[in-house]
Amino acid sequence: MNTNSNTYTIIYASIVVIVVAFLLAFVSSALSDRIGKNVELDKKKQILSSLNADFSGKTDSEVADLYTATVKADLILNAAGEVLKENGGFAVEVKDENAKDLAERQLPLYVCEWNGETKYVLPLRGAGLWGPIWGYIALNADKNTVYGVYFSHESETPGLGAEITKDKFKSQFADKQIRRGDNLTYISVVKKGKESEDTDFVYAITGGTMTSNGVDAMIKDGMSQYANFLNQ
Amino acid sequence: MGLFSKQNKEAFTTPLLNNNPVTVQVLGICSALAVTAQLGPALVMGISVTIIVALSNVVISLLRNTIPNRIRIIVQLVVVAALVTIVSLILKAFVYDVSVQLSVYVGLIITNCILMGRLEAFAMANKPWASLLDGLGNGFGYASILVIVAFFRELLGSGSLLGYQVIPESVYELGYLNNGLMILPPMALILLGCIIWVQRAKNPEL
Numbered sequence: 001m002n003t004n005s006n007t008y009t010i011i012y013a014s015i016v017v018i019v020v021a022f023l024l025a026f027v028s029s030a031l032s033d034r035i036g037k038n039v040e041l042d043k044k045k046q047i048l049s050s051l052n053a054d055f056s057g058k059t060d061s062e063v064a065d066l067y068t069a070t071v072k073a074d075l076i077l078n079a080a081g082e083v084l085k086e087n088g089g090f091a092v093e094v095k096d097e098n099a100k101d102l103a104e105r106q107l108p109l110y111v112c113e114w115n116g117e118t119k120y121v122l123p124l125r126g127a128g129l130w131g132p133i134w135g136y137i138a139l140n141a142d143k144n145t146v147y148g149v150y151f152s153h154e155s156e157t158p159g160l161g162a163e164i165t166k167d168k169f170k171s172q173f174a175d176k177q178i179r180r181g182d183n184l185t186y187i188s189v190v191k192k193g194k195e196s197e198d199t200d201f202v203y204a205i206t207g208g209t210m211t212s213n214g215v216d217a218m219i220k221d222g223m224s225q226y227a228n229f230l231n232q
Numbered sequence: 233m234g235l236f237s238k239q240n241k242e243a244f245t246t247p248l249l250n251n252n253p254v255t256v257q258v259l260g261i262c263s264a265l266a267v268t269a270q271l272g273p274a275l276v277m278g279i280s281v282t283i284i285v286a287l288s289n290v291v292i293s294l295l296r297n298t299i300p301n302r303i304r305i306i307v308q309l310v311v312v313a314a315l316v317t318i319v320s321l322i323l324k325a326f327v328y329d330v331s332v333q334l335s336v337y338v339g340l341i342i343t344n345c346i347l348m349g350r351l352e353a354f355a356m357a358n359k360p361w362a363s364l365l366d367g368l369g370n371g372f373g374y375a376s377i378l379v380i381v382a383f384f385r386e387l388l389g390s391g392s393l394l395g396y397q398v399i400p401e402s403v404y405e406l407g408y409l410n411n412g413l414m415i416l417p418p419m420a421l422i423l424l425g426c427i428i429w430v431q432r433a434k435n436p437e438l
Binding site for chain 2: 003004008009012013016017020023024027028031034035038039041042130131152154155157158159160206207
């Protein structure tokens with residue numbers, strides 16, 4: 001058979017494309033349930049991580065149970081600090097909300113009970129050097145002192161920007177205060193030698209300046225949406 | 233021809249050393265620079281590339297007599313892209329943690345020159361079994377270089393291996409510092425250059 005004729009080439013290309021399309025659609029739909037569950041569980045783990053939860057030796061269902069026991073409510077707030085819904089915050093995609101005007105955004109807030117104390121967990125999302133970065137910040141009941149943080153990223157450089165996910169960076173946030181006097185100053189990520197008197201700060205990652213600046217902006221942008229709630 | 237004839241064995245063994253895809257064919261350099269700052273991602277990347285290059289070699293080898301010559305590159309790309317997407321979905325469904333760690337690198341396997349190089353140079357002209365061996369050989373050859381480079385970069389750059397601290401605190405107290413240059417991409421290129429230098433010095437035929 002002449003495999004170089006136009007008809008053969010066109011038919012061959014069509015068949016290859018159709019077969020591959022069916023194959024991909026089949027694999028994707030067959031696995032979508034499992035993937036969806038993994039994504040959901042991963043989000044629960046991220047929220048619990050901001051409370052410094054330890055998952056070592058825990059099965060997936062134990063982690064899910066821990067989440068149910070810890071998170072008492074996943075509220076949806078608006079920018080004025082009013083509660084729109086008592087639950088459903090977990091399903092809100094922060095990425096989509098950030099594309100809207102501030103007044104229209106649905107702001108998820110996780111009210112947690114951890115070691116007998118109330119903690120507020122706020123989601124954060126921003127831009128690193130190569131792609132999106134996101135995280136969760138847990139505040140004590142005074143809405144001023146940071147209890148813990150969790151950061152993750154899509155494509156920051158391993159060994160440099162990606163170090164924001166390491167304990168060495170995250171542990172700096174504990175016990176920092178987001179206020180100076182009555183003003184919300186949040187927390188700055190600064191280079192050594194550029195420490196500021198006006199705000200609490202943590203040290204940036206050496207060699208990961210762009211990602212560190214992204215974390216700095218993400219904390220300020222993310223938390224300022226909740227300013228009215230934090231000042232209640 | 234036997235399953236492990238001399239030719240088949242060579243298809244597997246030469247890419248490990250004397251025809252190594254990274255140091256001799258100088259393919260796949262981009263990912264060798266990008267993922268070698270730490271040992272963990274380098275290992276997983278090496279394994280993923282090995283699996284995909286072996287599978288796509290087999291698929292293309294099975295189709296080799298039917299593929300129209302004028303669109304062969306497109307067909308190869310479609311096969312590679314489909315396999316990468318399937319592998320990435322399977323990783324997400326069964327080992328979610330690993331897929332999070334690999335993030336964008338899995339997608340980048342599509343653009344790895346080793347894949348297209350092996351499909352064009354070997355799978356289009358050889359039987360499936362030989363192509364499988366060739367794919368595995370090239371994958372392992374690629375992975376071995378990645379692991380060597382990542383070993384030195386993580387050890388000297390971060391003082392750890394696979395995330396575990398191996399250089400003790402007391403050494404740092406004596407004034408030892410991690411070499412920050414090691415975790416930057418240029419140092420991967422310099423290390424790679426050193427490996428090529430050693431290899432060529434040992435084997436003047438290259």
